[in-house]
Amino acid sequence: MPFxxxxxxxxxxxxxxxxxxxxxxxxxxxxxxDFLVESRQKLWQILPLGPAGDSNSPYASYSAMAGNPLLISPGLLQKKSLLTKENFDNLPKFSSETVDFSRVIQTKTLMLQKxxxxxxxxATSFQQQEFSEFCQSQAYWLDDYALFMALKDVHGGAGWNAWExxxxxxxxxxxxxxxxxLAEEIFYHKYLQFEFFNQWSQLKRYANQRGIKIIGDIAIYVAQDSADVWANPKNFCLEEQTGEPALMAGTPPDYFSATGQLWGNPVYNWAHLEQEDFKWWVQRFQAMLNYVDLIRIDHFRGFHAYWAVKQGETTANSGKWVLAPGEAFFQVLQEKFGQLPIIAEDLGEVTPEVYALRDRFEFPGMKILQFAFGGGLQAEKRFLPFNYQSNCVVYTGTHDNDTTVGWFNQLLPQEREEVWRYLGCTSQLGIHWDLIRLALSSVANQAIIPLQDVLGLGTEARMNFPGKDEGNWGWRYHQGDLTPGISxxxxxxxxxxxxxxISQKSRVSKGGNNEFI
Structure with a gap:
């Protein structure tokens, strides 16, 4: 739907x-x-909120419906008298710039257990009732998830297909x-989800009441080692005896990769899902819509056709395209939820049929300004603003891109000149503000800017390097970075x-910020 x-x-x-x-x-x-409100922003986009696996990637979660306990605030637990000041004594000295996941997990786990x-x-009788009601309302995923995590703990973290x-x-x-x-361990994991959703719901309510809507992110595939696959094996193409994916997800060879990408996730058994009227997917969307306002679907093209690779292959070369029942699926979702607040990630090699599926349901697609410039096939003119239609979302870059400053610094001199020619000037405020202005001034209904670009940070602040196994997802900004001048x-x-x-607009004072236009 247009936004x-x-x-x-x-x-x-x-x-x-x-x-x-x-x-x-x-x-x-x-x-x-508060910074978003002061800056007259109306959208906050996040990555998936699920409990990340060994890679720490929010796109490889132990559950498509649970929340990441590492996001629970110990400070808010202290306000509820569930932790004391003494529990914060002797905290390790953490880096203020990046997340040391192993130390964070060790430290926060002890506090969460306490x-x-x-x-x-x-717990008061009221708190006990709240907890009971939460467990009952979320039982359709919570029971399996809590047991899965408890079993994983007692098996030393081993994947479920290595259990008895x-x-x-x-x-x-x-x-x-x-x-x-494992009753006590199950209670613990249910309790973590209770606190996660309590804290997130309060934060979301605070944002919504101030005119901020939250865009969530849903990865099309789930991790093989997840509660979703373990509890619903018929929904996936698995080998019956081993539980390994019989068909693995990925992408075919292209200009950027001679062997394609082999992700290893099990692909869906769409025939079974369709027989059940897409029940699991409906539940997944219901869970998402309980805590976000809009949903970005990662790898949208997989709902029309997906690349499937047989188990045992080490590259994606030998895969094949298999059609998926995308139109029937989204029709069911529309019947369940009405107009669907969905953004389609339609990047990469996308066919006319995928665009037709996107447009059939009026989903806005994505435009990445960095993709419009540079050499070779990376520069795609469809990403230049004069080619946009209004029903799309424009980004300077995404979590998978370098920051705008980092990207620009790596361009060749002639490629930088191409950027300047399009902008019609050389930068006075920095290339990040030039691309932000280009995004905001476009006809795209929505414009989303990574905070790293608002802050003008370089490659050191990049969130993810696709294809790199370590060093991702850890970037953090400093307290005090969100200055009144930037706002x-x-x-x-x-x-x-x-x-x-109109209600958001504020008068620019004389001698104020006109020089920033």
Missing amino acids: PRASGILLHPTSFPSQFGIGDFGSEAYRFV ACFNFKAS PAIAHRQPEAIQLGQQQ DRLRTMTETYGRAT
Whole structure:
């Protein structure tokens, strides 16, 4: 569905400043929302919020519906008397620039375990009722997830298909025994989800009440080692005996990769899903819409046709395209939820049929300004603003791109000249503000800017290097980076290019920010 003209910031909550080594839903999250309001932004885009696996990637989660416990704020737990000041004594000295995930997990796990112990010991009757109601309302995914995580803990983190066959294949007696023997561990994981959703719901309510809508991100595929695959094996193409993917997801060879990309996720058994009226997917969207306002679908083209590679292959070369029932699927979602607040990630090699599926349901696609410039096939003129239609979302770059400053610094001299020719000038404020202005001034209904670009940061602030196994997802900004000057500049541009509502607009004082236009 087309959305009103607006703009916003791309920032994952792990990037907030915090004394605990990773961003969370505490005070800095609320300060960021205040920054959005002051800057006349109306959108906040995040990455998937699920519990990340060993890679720390939010796109490789142990659950498509659960939340990441590392985002729970110990400060807010202290306000509920579930932690004390003494629990914060002797905290490690964490880096303020990046997340050390192993140390964060070790430190926060101890605090979360203590909070759970205190909750069990001292929760009021009202809190107990809240917890019970949460567990009942979310039972359709929470029961399987909590048992899955408890089993994973007792198996030393091993993937579910390495567990004893009885529990790996979910034999009823084994499930019942696991529920009995791991009752305390199951309670702990349910409690973490209760606190996660309480804190996130309060933050989202704070944002919504101030005119900020949140764009969530949904990865089309789920991790093989996840509660989703373990609890719903018929939804996926798995080898019956081993539980390994019989068909793996990926992308075919192209200009950028002679062997393609082999992701390893199991592809969906779409025939089975369609027979069940896409029940699991409907539940997944319902869970998402419980805590975000709009949803960006990653790898949208996979809903028309997906690249499937047989188990045992080491590259994606031998895969093949298989049609998916995308139109039937989105029709069911539309019948369940009405107009779908979906943004389609339609980047890469996309066919006319994929665009037709996108347009059939009026989903806005994505435009990346960095992709419009540079040499070779990377420069695609469809990403230049004069080629846009209004029903799209423009980005300077995404979490998978370099920052705008880092990108520009790596261009060849003649490629930089191409950028200047298009802009019609050389930069006075920095290339990041030039591209921000280009995005905001375009006809795209929505413009999203990574916070790194608003701050004018270089490659050191990049969030993800696709294809790189380590060193991703850790960037954090410093407390105090969101200055009034930056807010004023962003607000002025936002108002100038018609992306602030009348009620949001503020008068630019004489001698104020006109020089920023």
